[in-house]
Amino acid sequence: MSEPTQRLPVAERGEEDPGREPAPDASHATQGSGAKSGRFWSARRIPAALCALVLLGGVGILLYDIAAVRSGRPAMQWRRSLGQELAERPLDDTAVLIGAGVAAAIGLWLLLLALTPGLRPLLPMRRAHPEVRAGLHRDAAAMVLRDRAMEVAGVQSVRVRVKRSRAKVRAVSHFRELDDVRAELDTTLGDGIKGLGLSRNPRLSVRVARPGKKG
Template sequence: MSEPPYSEHSTQPLPVLRVGDPSHPADGDMFHKPGAGMPGEPADGPPEHFDGPPEQADGPPEHPAARGRRGHRFWSARRAPAVVVALLVLVVAGAFLYDIASVRTGRTGLRWRRELARQLATRPLDDSWVLVGAVIAALLGLWLVVLALTPGQRGLLPMRRPHPGVRAALRRDAAALLLRDRAMEISGVRSVRVRLRRARAHVRAVAHFREVDAVRADLDLALSDAVRGLGLTRPPALSVRVQRPRNKG
């Protein structure tokens, strides 16, 4: 007997899937065997111990484009030397231009320019005043060349660049103050004096109790960690010196 046709709005039975029927070998594979684990797990089951997420390095993540970049020193604007040189050039050029315009209009040239021309024409090259003027001009030119080729801003210590579009620097006195505060946290330290250079940090501490070697070891450990925490492109080397206070009288 044929089954009655189902209408569009009638209820239809769902197919039944028998799991684990011995008569269906394919279905027997769907049994969960002890120790077999679920799909995607190892055969011995889930791990018994979970250590948590992997540890991340201290500090912000480094941008891939910034890898290999090192922060360079900040260049000074050199406003004061530029203003001085510009004023000198303006005064000298203005005086010569005025004298040349006066001569072109039929007037007599300025006395200082005529005297200068006469002195340059009559004095020999080995004259003392000529040598002094040449030395002054050479030193002035050398000073300007040094200012043009050096960045300046010695009070700023460039920091690492975790992002390619960000540049930062740390003031040298602020870095020295931070190292001094870290050193004062060491037990047995009475006073600390820090002098921070670009390549080396000189630390002079006075210990009023504890052994000097123990205090120096603690200072080396604490200050090394503090220098790494500054995030400088060129961390300065440490030079730590510990001594006893001087006896008065």
């Protein structure tokens, strides 16, 4: 197999048991039990850090102002102005509606980050061992399929885009019948997708055209 398949990133791995038998070879891992692996979840470090900093700063300022008021000092100007605005401004005011919309949008964004796995470029692979999880980057998978497609007779150039549920192939053939090239590409790339060892094989979409024409 081509070079990108020899550097598959191992995302998570448990501690090895000294008494465990040696791991099987790559062919056995590909044809093993076929246990599926779920998608990798992003740590969301940057959004979490930004949210924590904003909350920490706001809570710190508010606590300082409350402590200052308890000690006999007047409240900060921003808190007096905010309290006055909240008491006097009607709910159907444009500024209130805009502020509520922005707050709702931020809340929905944070919920979306919390409920979705992220790491879309990383495709999960089948798990040959319960304690080992591996993933293949989409660009690496596309490179492997592109190399396989270029081995088909009649293919002049090819573009491959691999997504989580579909692999799109656009090939240009300068000789041979287009139907024959398409049929051979379907067979070759179908075997190539199975050889990637992905937990969920994407559907294959192949288009073949002559140079200078759209397929």
